[in-house]
Amino acid sequence: MAKIKGAIVVDINGCKGCELCITACPTEVIFLSDDVNVKGYHYAYMANPDVCTGCSNCAIICPDGVITVYRKKIS
């Protein structure tokens, strides 16, 4: 069966830790880091990479456009 796998890359120092991507993600991939970035914000990261489908919801809701999305069909 074909399976879709995705991955995101967050521009850590551009993230403002608003958490909008976290609730936008249907598969609970994203969490905020314990660390802070150069601006002092906890930043978004892929905590559960295995369940990312590359749907881009997180990137579309991000006000700062700091999420890049990759997606591949694995047969």
Add this chain to the structure above:
Amino acid sequence: MAENAITTKELIKKENLVYQKTKLLTDDVMHYCPGCGHGTTHRLIAEIIEEMGIQSEIIGVAPVGCSVLMYNYMNIDMQEAAHGRAPAVATGIKRLLPEKYVFTYQGDGDLAAIGTAETIHACNRGENITIIFINNGIYGMTGGQMAPTTLVGMKSSTTPYGREVSQMGNPIKMTDLVANLPGTYFVSRQSVHTPGNVRKTKKAIRKAFEYQALNKGTCFVEVVSNCPSGWKMTPLESNKWLAENMLPFYPLGDMKVPEQ
């Protein structure tokens, strides 16, 4: 190798790229507060301009308000206008350069308070411009004062107990108003608080740009947005509050569409 055994590192390759920040936004970090819908709406406008391939054919007019520095973030020609005067400035630009796409980007304080006259008359004259109206129900930039769009009962720094009609009058629905003017061609109200709404807003703004080429009148898109700082909420709380309070009074959808 097992079926699902593809690592994140293997996925992150150019050929698998499906979404990245458009080059039509500059590398400047936007000064907006975390979670503010201004950033999302800027990005949508930039993506549409890129997809339509009109980067050198479009001129934007920035307002006074939180988005006063919009021209720093958009990789296009832009002009700053005095508070509320963006539709008048856009009128001048469009009449001199009718082959260009011209749009304004304005907050509710800018468009619905100090600039009410400019808004209504540009729409009534049917200027062939596109107006993008960011309605967060408050003067975000200056410290969260009441705007004409502030909801009844909504708290702001100048209505700490909530807006009261007997003292402060009723909130105004500018989008309903301009939809009733003969000069408007396409009028829509959208929001950017969920991924689905962001996608719909993108479609509406794209239409509002495309229709401009027909020279049939003003295209107007309201984006109901949040102001986490002015509303004194977290970004997530503000979007929930928007859905529960702003949307019943400012319902979403197209209000005027071209006759088929």
